[in-house]
Amino acid sequence: MDGDNEPCSELGTKEYWDKTYQLEINNFQSHGDVGEEWFGEDSAMRVVKWLNAYEKVTKGSKIIDIGCGNGMLLSLMAEEEYENLLGVDYSQHAINLASSVANKMALNISFKVWDILSAESCPGDVPFDVALDKGTYDAIGLSSNGAEDRKTYITKVHSILTPDGILVLTSCNYTEDELESQFSERFTKLSRIPAPTFKFGGREGSLISSLILRKIN
Numbered sequence: 783m784d785g786d787n788e789p790c791s792e793l794g795t796k797e798y799w800d801k802t803y804q805l806e807i808n809n810f811q812s813h814g815d816v817g818e819e820w821f822g823e824d825s826a827m828r829v830v831k832w833l834n835a836y837e838k839v840t841k842g843s844k845i846i847d848i849g850c851g852n853g854m855l856l857s858l859m860a861e862e863e864y865e866n867l868l869g870v871d872y873s874q875h876a877i878n879l880a881s882s883v884a885n886k887m888a889l890n891i892s893f894k895v896w897d898i899l900s901a902e903s904c905p906g907d908v909p910f911d912v913a914l915d916k917g918t919y920d921a922i923g924l925s926s927n928g929a930e931d932r933k934t935y936i937t938k939v940h941s942i943l944t945p946d947g948i949l950v951l952t953s954c955n956y957t958e959d960e961l962e963s964q965f966s967e968r969f970t971k972l973s974r975i976p977a978p979t980f981k982f983g984g985r986e987g988s989l990i991s992s993l994i995l996r997k998i999n
């Protein structure tokens with residue numbers, strides 16, 4: 783999926799996410815359900831474990847989660863005692879949900895509204911050592927202007943990272959090879975986080991790609 787004729791879907795619209803998080807915050811308030819964790823809790827755990835083992839990341843590293851949704855990935859990070867965490871999302875409802883969940887869990891995480899594709903500068907303390915993305919690049923690629931929006935996203939993420947900053951990108955819409963190629967002008971692949979594989983038609987593959995991409999200066 784590298785061309786201009788990518789499929790678009792309602793998952794690429796802000797209206798969809800606003801509606802989703804409006805419902806999810808109602809559910810959270812009425813019975814404490816935090817809502818959907820994209821790609822499951824295991825995939826978030828794999829990201830946290832990888833970061834724990836990476837020597838250049840410390841508990842004080844500045845970390846941003848782009849398109850944080852309900853903020854559960856950052857909640858896991860805070861439970862692992864990471865101290866400098868910011869979640870951004872273009873949906874105010876997502877930010878309300880994420881803030882409520884973190885408050886209830888007594889976790890110290892900042893959450894701010896930000897559309898990464900907009901001309902507005904990042905509301906956090908730029909630059910960041912680590913950017914996290916679980917499903918946001920996928921959603922952006924599903925907008926009606928997906929191919930262009932993905933390029934804008936890549937330029938934006940590059941601009942908010944320190945010179946040896948990394949992007950930890952988890953996707954189910956693109957293969958590792960596709961991601962590597964799409965990011966190749968501004969990022970180089972540092973590592974990958976192995977995900978469970980499946981076999982189909984005699985070939986083995988993975989449904990989820992988690993790549994660590996390091997900024998090229």
Ligand SMILES: C[S@@+](CC[C@H](N)C(=O)[O-])C[C@H]1O[C@@H](n2cnc3c(N)ncnc32)[C@H](O)[C@@H]1O
Binds near residue numbers: 871
């Ligand atoms: C598939 S959900 C993933 C949510 C969360 N990262 C998770 O793993 O549960 C995609 C998220 O990206 C957010 N999003 C989409 N486009 C965005 C943009 N241009 N700027 C900021 N957030 C965006 C949506 O509001 C939604 O929360």
